[in-house]
Amino acid sequence: MTETNKKTEAFNKKVERLNKQMETTMKKAFFDLLEQKVTADPPDYEWLTRLYTEIRDKLTKLLKPTSKTRKHIEEQMDPEFFHQLISNNVFEYKSFHALICFVFEQCKELGSPGREKETDEKLQEILDHYDSGNATFATLVPMFIKNANYCIDNIYLDIQNLQKQFSN
DSSP, X not given: OXXXXXXXXXXXXXHHHHHHHHHHHHHHXXXXXXXXXXXXXXXXXXXHHHHHHHHHHHHHTTSOTTOHHHHHHHHHTOHHHHHHHHHTTOOOHHHHHHHHHHHHHHHHHHSOGGGHHHHHHHHHHHHHHHHTTOOOHHHHHHHXXXXXXXXXXXXXXHHHHHHHHHHO
């Protein structure tokens, strides 16, 4: 390996490390802000609805517009209905539990079979927190948003990796 190649490789490693640090810092700042917005009195319902809509949209964009599964997700994850429930404080745990399970079930159906265990663990983390008796709206919502996005992002990552494999 030439000296120039060594320097380029070292530079690339530093850039990659810096990018990971920035990503970690940005995610922490986002979730700190989310927690702050959820614990506010009243919570920022508009922002929560947008985050909910983003989860729905990330799932549906994996599917053709004419897909039955896409239509089912859109029907089950209606942002206007979600907004009405949370802003009128009538979102019961039973409904939230069903929503959480639905989202993670969609992640399993749309994702790689190799990620099912990981998806189940992210779901179980939320359910365990609820069962602990320490769960509140302010702790469950950020955990749901974080874990759902983690699983959905892995679906996109797997697709991206497959595309790279097939293009080589």
